[in-house]
Amino acid sequence: MKILIDEDLDIRLRHLFPDYETYTVEYMGWKSLSNGAMLDKADGAGFALLITGDGSMDDEQTPRGRPIQILTIARNRLMDDAHVAEIRRDVDRMLR
Numbered sequence: 001m002k003i004l005i006d007e008d009l010d011i012r013l014r015h016l017f018p019d020y021e022t023y024t025v026e027y028m029g030w031k032s033l034s035n036g037a038m039l040d041k042a043d044g045a046g047f048a049l050l051i052t053g054d055g056s057m058d059d060e061q062t063p064r065g066r067p068i069q070i071l072t073i074a075r076n077r078l079m080d081d082a083h084v085a086e087i088r089r090d091v092d093r094m095l096r
Helices: 011-016 035-044 081-095
Strands: 002-005 021-024 049-052 069-072
Parallel strands (some): 002 021, 049 069
């Protein structure tokens, strides 16, 4: 399963998911794309999940008919052990 980390989040998040193929929007070369265009590219590249800090992504880009799921996390929340565990649980729940 492939995970995409949006450009509004710390790229180090990619290290939290060793059981998945994890990439960043910047690594994929999609940093300057609109949300819709980026989701189209992510769908085409086989990504199963986008992790973003953009709370309006779900509303703006309703993933109807898209195989990719969207997980929104708080950008300004401290990445302590409890938050990391919560994100990992959410990812596992969404991808299994």
